[in-house]
Amino acid sequence: MLSKSQARTFFLGGTLVTFLAFIGLTVYSLSPQNDQTNHDQITEGVIRGKHLWEVNNCMGCHTIMGEGGYYAPELTKVYERRGPDFIKAVLKTPIPWQPRGRKMVAYEMSEEDAQALVEYFQWIGELDLNGFERIVSPLSQDK
Amino acid sequence: MKYKSQKVAYWFFALAILLFSLQIIYGFIMGFARIGMDGLHEFIPFNTARAVHTNLLVVWLLTGFMGAAYYIIPEEAQTELISVKLAFVQLISLALVGVVAIVGFHFNYWEGRKFLEIPRELDYLVVVNVLLFLGLILGTLYKGKRRTTTALVLTMGLVFAALLYLPGMIWFDSQVTDSFFRWWVVHLWVEGVWELIMGGILSYLLIKLTGVDREVIEKWLYVIVGLTFLSGILGTGHHYYFIGVNKIWLVVGGVFSALEPLAFLAMALFAMYMYKKGEKSHPNKIALFWTIGAAIVSFIGAGLLGFAHTLPQTNIYTHGTLVTAMHGHYAFWGAYAMIVLAIISYALPNMTGRKRYNVNTGHYAFWLTNIGMLGMTVAFGVAGVAQVYLERKMKLDFMDVQNEISIHFVVLLLCATMFATGVILYIIEFLRFGQPTDEAVLGENTTEE
Ligand code: HEM
Ligand code: HEM
Ligand SMILES: [Fe+2]
Numbered sequence: 001m002l003s004k005s006q007a008r009t010f011f012l013g014g015t016l017v018t019f020l021a022f023i024g025l026t027v028y029s030l031s032p033q034n035d036q037t038n039h040d041q042i043t044e045g046v047i048r049g050k051h052l053w054e055v056n057n058c059m060g061c062h063t064i065m066g067e068g069g070y071y072a073p074e075l076t077k078v079y080e081r082r083g084p085d086f087i088k089a090v091l092k093t094p095i096p097w098q099p100r101g102r103k104m105v106a107y108e109m110s111e112e113d114a115q116a117l118v119e120y121f122q123w124i125g126e127l128d129l130n131g132f133e134r135i136v137s138p139l140s141q142d143k
Numbered sequence: 144m145k146y147k148s149q150k151v152a153y154w155f156f157a158l159a160i161l162l163f164s165l166q167i168i169y170g171f172i173m174g175f176a177r178i179g180m181d182g183l184h185e186f187i188p189f190n191t192a193r194a195v196h197t198n199l200l201v202v203w204l205l206t207g208f209m210g211a212a213y214y215i216i217p218e219e220a221q222t223e224l225i226s227v228k229l230a231f232v233q234l235i236s237l238a239l240v241g242v243v244a245i246v247g248f249h250f251n252y253w254e255g256r257k258f259l260e261i262p263r264e265l266d267y268l269v270v271v272n273v274l275l276f277l278g279l280i281l282g283t284l285y286k287g288k289r290r291t292t293t294a295l296v297l298t299m300g301l302v303f304a305a306l307l308y309l310p311g312m313i314w315f316d317s318q319v320t321d322s323f324f325r326w327w328v329v330h331l332w333v334e335g336v337w338e339l340i341m342g343g344i345l346s347y348l349l350i351k352l353t354g355v356d357r358e359v360i361e362k363w364l365y366v367i368v369g370l371t372f373l374s375g376i377l378g379t380g381h382h383y384y385f386i387g388v389n390k391i392w393l394v395v396g397g398v399f400s401a402l403e404p405l406a407f408l409a410m411a412l413f414a415m416y417m418y419k420k421g422e423k424s425h426p427n428k429i430a431l432f433w434t435i436g437a438a439i440v441s442f443i444g445a446g447l448l449g450f451a452h453t454l455p456q457t458n459i460y461t462h463g464t465l466v467t468a469m470h471g472h473y474a475f476w477g478a479y480a481m482i483v484l485a486i487i488s489y490a491l492p493n494m495t496g497r498k499r500y501n502v503n504t505g506h507y508a509f510w511l512t513n514i515g516m517l518g519m520t521v522a523f524g525v526a527g528v529a530q531v532y533l534e535r536k537m538k539l540d541f542m543d544v545q546n547e548i549s550i551h552f553v554v555l556l557l558c559a560t561m562f563a564t565g566v567i568l569y570i571i572e573f574l575r576f577g578q579p580t581d582e583a584v585l586g587e588n589t590t591e592e
Contacts, residue, residue, distance in 0.1 A: 004292075004358060007365035014373035018399075022376050029389040030320065037319045037387045047316045057255030060190020065386045066463030067322060068257055071177070071189045073541040074463060096184070100542035103181060105188050124318060130393065132385030135459055135535055 036128035049120025052113055061104070065129060066136075072104065076129070077137045079121040087121065088114040144493040146217040148224035150579040153494050154234055155210030156487045160573055162203035162241065163480075167563055169196040174559060177545075177552040187249065194248045194260040200475060201258065202241050205304075207483030208340050209237075212280050212301060214490050215347050219294035220287025225279060233275045240268045256321065258329050259311045266312050273305045292361035293350070296368055297343025303336040319387040326382045333474070334375040334403060334445075339368050341441070341482050342410065348434045348489055349414060354423025367409045374402035384455050385462055393455045400453045404446030407478075414438035427492060429505040433485035436513065440477030444520070448473055460535045465548075466527035473520040484569065495576045496583030504575075508568035515562025519555050526551035 028034065053059070059068035062075050078087060091114040096103040109117075127133065144150075172183060172192040181189075217224050224230060244261045247253060253260045261269065280298060284290065311328035315321040346364045350357055380396020414435050425431065448470040452461040461467065488505070492498050499505070526548045533544040 002362065002366070004362040004365065007362045007369065011365045011369035011372070014369050015376070018373055018376040022379065025377075025380075025391065025395060026323075029383070029391060030323070034389045036389070037317060039317060042316050050316065050318055050321075053318075054255045055253075056251065057190045057194060057253050057260065059255045059257050060193045060260075061188075063463040064318065065322065067386070068463070069190065069193050070463070070465050070468060071173075071193075100546065101179060102542060102545065103184050103188075105190070120318075127319065127387040129385045129387055130390050132459055132462065 036130075038123065038126055041123060041126075043119065043123075045116045045119035046123045048113075048116035049118070049123075052109075052117055053120060056105075056107065064124060065127070066132060072102070074136045075121065075124075076127075076133065077125055079118070079125040080137065084118045084122075087118050091117060144214075144218070144490070144584055146223050147581055147584050148227045148230075149214050149217050149490075150494055150581075150584070151224065151227050151230045151234070152210040152214035152490060153579045154231070155206050155213060156490070157573075158234065158238055159203045159207040159210060159483060160487070160570060162199050162206065164566065164570065165245075166196055166199035166203060167559075167566060169193075169199065170559065171556070171563075174552055174556045178549050178556070190255070191248050194253055194255075195245055197258055198244065198248070198260055199241075202237075202244075204475075204479045204483060206237065207487070208301065208337075208344075209233075209276055211340075211344050211483065211486045212276075212297060214486065215297060215344070216280055216283050216294055217287075219289065219291045219347070220284050221289045222283060222287040225282040225286060229275065230279055233272060233279065236268070236272050236275075240265055240272060256311075256325055259325060263312055263314075266308075270305075270308065273308070277302060277305060291357070292364060293343055293346045293357075296339050296346070296364055300336045300339030300341075300343060304332060304340070307331050307336060322386045323383065323388060326379055330379045330382055331376070333478075334378060334400075335372065337479060338371040338375070338406060341437070341478055342368050342371070344482050344486050345410065345414065345434065345438060348430065348485060349417045349421075351489065352423075352425045352427065352431050352434060353417045353421025354425070355417045355421045360417060363409075363413050367406055367413060370402075370406040370409055374399050374406060378403045381453050381455075381458065384458055397453070397455050401450065403453075404442070404450050407442040407446035411438045411442040426498070426500045427489060428501045429509065430485055430489035432506070432509050433481055433488050436509065437477060437481035437485055440481055440513070441474065442477070444470065444473030444475075444477035448520075448524075460531050461527070464527050464530050464535070465523055466531060469520050469523035469527050472523060473516065476516050487573070491573065491576045494579035494583055496580055497576050499572070499576060502572065504568050504572050508565045508572060511565030511568065512562050513565075515558050515560070515565055518558030519562060522551045522555035522558060526555075 061069045061072040063070065064075050066074070090097050090104065091107050091109040094106055094108050096106045098104065169192045172187055173189060173196065175181070176189050176192070213224065213230060244265055247262065248260065252262060254262050280301065284294060284298060307328055310324045313324060315324070342364055346360050349355065350360055377395050378400035380392040381400040383392035383396055415438070418435055452458050452466055452470065492500060529548050530544055533539045533547060534541060
């Protein structure tokens with residue numbers, strides 16, 4: 001029968017081995033040659049867009065790459081689906097956007113801020129998401 | 144209860160319950176918004192309600208864990224807590240940081256990173272607070288006469304939980320790396336170190352409630368937490384399938400996260416087996432219900448419902464839909480909410496000296512919350528599966544689908560009402576116990592294992 005010290009060894013050993021493997025895989029998947037994100041195309045605008053995405057907690061309603069709230073549409077492919085002008089209009093309007101009854105916050109953004117978010121969405125839209133981009137993409141509707 | 148300083152736990156439990164009730168109010172706000180009743184949109188838009196709902200959840204659970212530690216550690220270490228005064232300082236500062244964060248969420252003072260919305264400036268205060276907490280716990284253990292496995296596993300869980308908060312505080316320019324390290328906090332908490340905390344509390348409660356030999360219980364505790372880390376660390380990969388990192392995670396995450404239910408299964412079997420084996424029948428039946436209930440419901444909510452969408456072939460369709468919300472509710476409820484309610488139900492009679500062990504209100508609270516939460520899970524699940532088919536398979540527009548499934552949120556709200564009624568009964572019981580007293584400590588004749 002298993003003894004307490006064997007059980008402890010199982011715990012400590014298993015933890016150590018999987019932890020090291022996890023660190024190894026992290027280094028591997030974040031290394032530049034495995035980049036799937038066009039990391040070099042993260043411009044000032046994209047960074048500013050990400051900042052705005054965070055300070056306004058857009059993720060509290062929308063998902064991006066499938067992460068966020070489930071109250072409002074997935075935005076990974078929004079650039080492709082709607083184009084820059086539509087996106088800017090939604091962000092700049094002073095009255096809540098609510099095309100089908102559900103309200104978004106009226107952010108009344110400046111042109112520069114709206115532009116930064118457009119660039120952010122453009123960058124997000126180009127990511128290689130291991131196939132998920134096809135599930136949420138408008139192009140997959142044709143297939 | 145044998146040590147006067149254990150009484151400080153009561154105030155942590157009281158704060159936890161208070162935050163829990165606020166959490167539910169914000170749940171209702173979101174539920175109503177989803178059936179078109181969004182009258183509060185101007186003041187509490189959905190993203191505010193959501194941030195408040197989930198952060199209150201995390202904070203009340205952590206407050207409950209802290210209370211549990213202040214209650215359990217002195218008894219396990221057989222010594223008084225090193226400083227009750229500092230424990231109160233820690234409690235009050237925790238409450239203050241929590242209040243500032245929650246109020247801030249209503250004024251766009253936040254950081255929109257799912258589950259980690261607390262802004263970075265406040266994060267530093269959280270760190271200081273948690274360091275104070277850990278100092279008190281570790282100091283007490285160090286001074287203590289006895290070091291038990293139960294205390295060790297519980298403390299390890301708390302220390303690791305604190306360490307893992309740090310990767311969530313780093314700024315990244317890339318949304319992808321940001322997400323990657325956000326999961327080090329969120330996933331490695333709930334599917335890693337929090338399970339140690341849960342295991343520690345569960346083991347303590349089983350020792351007390353069933354009278355089974357400590358050595359036997361603690362041996363299996365090691366096996367359980369061993370299974371947790373063996374599967375859970377690499378299981379983080381199930382969040383890396385579709386966020387722009389290497390495909391290797393589809394294999395690693397798929398295989399290891401599929402093993403994660405084993406730890407929860409082991410926990411459920413462990414609790415039921417010890418209950419059967421125990422020759423002692425502790426009069427606190429309500430605590431026993433919550434304890435065994437936590438072990439079983441966590442297996443269903445985390446183990447079974449987690450497994451249901453963890454393989455990449457399924458997750459590619461369910462990722463980021465209401466299917467996730469279904470699992471999120473039942474897993475958090477079963478594993479962490481129920482274990483906190485279990486330790487509170489166990490500790491209250493001992494701290495207050497009122498042996499309200501088998502009162503009807505307590506039983507109703509247990510059943511109403513559990514049946515209500517099961518109903519809510521089913522409502523989220525049905526809505527989620529419908530969403531997956533209509534939106535992801537048939538490619539209907541997002542809002543068309545949402546309008547189609549809004550009826551399930553009427554059901555959700557009905558079940559949530561039942562759930563909330565149960566919570567109100569739990570709070571009534573909590574209040575009826577009154578405050579802790581020293582007489583309760585001195586008059587206590589706890590049967591030691
Ligand atoms: C007590 C333990 C657990 C809790 C509290 C919990 C909670 C959660 C929560 C809140 C989310 C949503 C995260 C987000 O999208 O930001 C989530 C996602 C997920 N959980 Fe769990 N979980 C637990 C255990 C498990 C287990 C054991 C498994 C697998 C067997 C699992 C599989 C998943 C998967 C695959 C997702 C991603 C869903 C998606 O792609 O949208 N969970 N969990
Ligand atoms: C009256 C009771 C409750 C109601 C009506 C309610 C409702 C909701 C709603 C509508 C959401 C947002 C889903 C979305 O983004 O669209 C949510 C999120 C969430 N709630 Fe609740 N909730 C309640 C109680 C609870 C309880 C007791 C817990 C934990 C034990 C909990 C844990 C969560 C979690 C973890 C999330 C995030 C899920 C995710 O992102 O996948 N809720 N809740
Ligand atoms: Fe996970």
